[in-house]
Amino acid sequence: MGDETLDGVELVEQPWWMHDAEVAASGLLTMLRRLPILVREVLILSWRTSRADTVVMLGATMAAELFTAFGLLATNDVLTRLFQAVPTGERIRAAMPAIVAVVASMVLRAAFREAAAWIKARLEPQITQTISTRLVELTTRVELAAFDDPDFHDQVQRTSALSVRGATWLLWAVMGSIGGLFGLVTIAGALGVLHPLLMPLVLLATVPTTWASVRSARVGYQVNAGIAAANRRQRTLQDLMTERASAAEVRSYGMRGHLLAEFERVYSWITRYELRAARRQQLTTVVGSTLGGVADGAVYVVLGVLLWAGQVELAAAATAVLAIQRAGSATSSFLYGLNSAYEAGLYFSDYRDFLTRAQERISPQGGTAAPADLDRVSVREASFTYPGAEEPALRGVSIEIEPGQVVALVGENGSGKTTLSKLVGGLYLAEEGTVSWGGVESRDIDRDALRGRIAVIAQDFTHWPFTAGQNITLSTARPPASVLAASGADRVVERLPYGLDTLLDPAYRGGTELSGGQWQRIAVARGLYRDAPLLICDEPTAALDARSEHAIFESIRRHAVQRTVLMITHRLASVRWADRIYVLERGRVVESGDHAELMERGGVYAEMYTLQAKAYAG
Numbered sequence: 001m002g003d004e005t006l007d008g009v010e011l012v013e014q015p016w017w018m019h020d021a022e023v024a025a026s027g028l029l030t031m032l033r034r035l036p037i038l039v040r041e042v043l044i045l046s047w048r049t050s051r052a053d054t055v056v057m058l059g060a061t062m063a064a065e066l067f068t069a070f071g072l073l074a075t076n077d078v079l080t081r082l083f084q085a086v087p088t089g090e091r092i093r094a095a096m097p098a099i100v101a102v103v104a105s106m107v108l109r110a111a112f113r114e115a116a117a118w119i120k121a122r123l124e125p126q127i128t129q130t131i132s133t134r135l136v137e138l139t140t141r142v143e144l145a146a147f148d149d150p151d152f153h154d155q156v157q158r159t160s161a162l163s164v165r166g167a168t169w170l171l172w173a174v175m176g177s178i179g180g181l182f183g184l185v186t187i188a189g190a191l192g193v194l195h196p197l198l199m200p201l202v203l204l205a206t207v208p209t210t211w212a213s214v215r216s217a218r219v220g221y222q223v224n225a226g227i228a229a230a231n232r233r234q235r236t237l238q239d240l241m242t243e244r245a246s247a248a249e250v251r252s253y254g255m256r257g258h259l260l261a262e263f264e265r266v267y268s269w270i271t272r273y274e275l276r277a278a279r280r281q282q283l284t285t286v287v288g289s290t291l292g293g294v295a296d297g298a299v300y301v302v303l304g305v306l307l308w309a310g311q312v313e314l315a316a317a318a319t320a321v322l323a324i325q326r327a328g329s330a331t332s333s334f335l336y337g338l339n340s341a342y343e344a345g346l347y348f349s350d351y352r353d354f355l356t357r358a359q360e361r362i363s364p365q366g367g368t369a370a371p372a373d374l375d376r377v378s379v380r381e382a383s384f385t386y387p388g389a390e391e392p393a394l395r396g397v398s399i400e401i402e403p404g405q406v407v408a409l410v411g412e413n414g415s416g417k418t419t420l421s422k423l424v425g426g427l428y429l430a431e432e433g434t435v436s437w438g439g440v441e442s443r444d445i446d447r448d449a450l451r452g453r454i455a456v457i458a459q460d461f462t463h464w465p466f467t468a469g470q471n472i473t474l475s476t477a478r479p480p481a482s483v484l485a486a487s488g489a490d491r492v493v494e495r496l497p498y499g500l501d502t503l504l505d506p507a508y509r510g511g512t513e514l515s516g517g518q519w520q521r522i523a524v525a526r527g528l529y530r531d532a533p534l535l536i537c538d539e540p541t542a543a544l545d546a547r548s549e550h551a552i553f554e555s556i557r558r559h560a561v562q563r564t565v566l567m568i569t570h571r572l573a574s575v576r577w578a579d580r581i582y583v584l585e586r587g588r589v590v591e592s593g594d595h596a597e598l599m600e601r602g603g604v605y606a607e608m609y610t611l612q613a614k615a616y617a618g
């Protein structure tokens with residue numbers, strides 16, 4: 001199944017699949033060796049989530065099994081008394097206390113089982129919350145570059161989808177097998193009293209079903225790893241056909257047929273893969289159950305022989321039949337638990353691995369305090385390549401940003417302007433070269449504190465599904481009128497039905513959508529509100545009409561009187577007043593100077609500027 005390919009769909013084995021395949025192929029013994037660590041961790045997780053619930057669940061599970069064994073011994077007592085050679089009335093009277101003990105054991109066993117089930121229902125949402133919270137705590141702390149790494153991205157998605165469930169699944173499996181094992185031990189005690197041969201026989205009878213369930217679990221896990229990429233593709237296609245963002249283009253470009261055909265192709269591939277796996281799993285289970293049935297029969301034959309040979313009493317033989325049934329169900333809950341623990345353990349290991357890998361990518365905390373006022377920012381010979389990219393996005397770039405200056409980055413699409421601004425903003429770290437603030441390397445400065453000194457009006461800013469006010473302040477505070485006026489957001493807010501309290505997400509009742517230019521004004525307001533000493537503006541006016549564009553540049557200029565601005569724009573008329581302009585080409589700085597110097601030089605900048613000026617002059 002592993003060599004199946006799907007044209008056009010990325011189905012190459014991912015490094016994390018390799019790990020999965022390794023685990024899935026490593027067999028029962030390897031997994032059993034890993035299991036104690038996983039069991040320990042999941043019990044610790046449960047303990048940390050709720051001590052009381054964990055203790056009660058463990059106690060109730062074991063107590064229920066204890067009463068199973070008591071019930072058996074009491075049953076044996078009842079039968080022994082009923083089979084005595086005395087008048088019936090006397091036999092019944094003699095058996096009464098034991099009958100009461102049987103009934104009491106059954107009631108208590110049921111009560112403890114229900115208590116365990118109740119605690120399980122309590123623990124499940126709490127553990128899921130703990131795990132999901134841990135996941136997002138980490139995903140929001142890793143370096144931004146991790147999200148450019150497709151492996152990491154896939155791992156996040158897979159972990160969110162499956163591994164969170166893996167933890168509770170593993171815990172129930174562990175509880176099930178602890179209960180089953182404890183039940184087996186107590187019943188073994190009872191069976192041992194009747195005849196020493198009975199217990200080993202019962203255990204032997206379970207071998208075929210154990211083999212079948214472990215094998216079937218492994219196939220299940222391998223299938224999940226095998227279809228991961230195709231599943232992702234199918235979800236992407238589904239999203240394109242169900243989400244608002246793509247709905248307009250799907251219609252205007254008549255993409256429905258193409259998307260549906262692709263969806264059908266990918267989905268059919270997944271279904272074929274799953275059907276074949278289901279057949280394999282079913283075949284294994286049928287073989288296991290058949291052999292299991294034969295083994296059960298053999299146990300009864302041996303019991304018959306023992307009875308015939310006078311090795312066991314009739315009452316003991318009758319109790320043994322009951323005990324064998326109970327032992328069968330304890331064995332199956334032990335094995336089912338073990339098998340589920342094995343399968344859930346595979347997913348839970350993914351979660352643990354994800355935690356470890358994410359931990360390695362966390363932005364370091366602590367370090368030199370960030371400068372109170374912005375000092376000179378120097379980028380020296382910095383290079384940066386995106387994960388998986390063949391070409392570096394920046395090659396040996398050097399720029400200087402003096403306090404209070406407006407510095408502009410210009411250049412063609414893809415020349416590296418945004419990447420450079422992210423290096424300055426501490427979102428990416430240079431692989432070679434340095435970025436320093438007031439002489440201190442930015443990688444040594446406390447990352448959060450550094451980012452707190454920077455406001456970014458990003459090119460791909462987020463349309464937060466919050467109210468207009470919250471979209472500006474990114475908190476519950478209300479933005480001051482001066483910020484609204486400086487960004488032109490006042491005219492946007494004015495037209496909203498609930499002003500600053502209008503939800504900017506049409507997917508919710510009462511929510512609304514803004515135009516591209518209106519959103520951009522909100523993003524500019526967000527940058528100005530932050531009031532940081534360095535403002536990075538990445539094409540802040542690309543979606544604005546001419547009048548608004550002029551107004552915004554004026555505002556940013558006024559803003560720059562006390563602060564420093566790093567500006568990226570394709571509108572060269574707007575960078576004329578910059579103190580320094582850097583021209584980038586294919587990840588390198590090819591020219592720098594102010595407008596007059598660059599025009600005089602007659603290079604790339606002068607050519608671009610003249611072209612734009614001509615276009616405006618008509």
Ligand SMILES: Nc1ncnc2c1ncn2[C@@H]1O[C@H](COP(=O)(O)OP(=O)(O)OP(=O)(O)O)[C@@H](O)[C@H]1O
Pocket residue numbers: 148386387389392393411412413414415416417418419420459
């Ligand atoms: N997340 C990413 N992963 C891989 N490559 C990327 C990523 N982001 C950008 N690149 C590549 O890095 C190079 C520089 O991109 P960057 O966004 O810095 O250019 P830019 O000058 O800001 O372009 P534009 O004017 O179009 O905004 C481009 O070749 C781009 O394809």
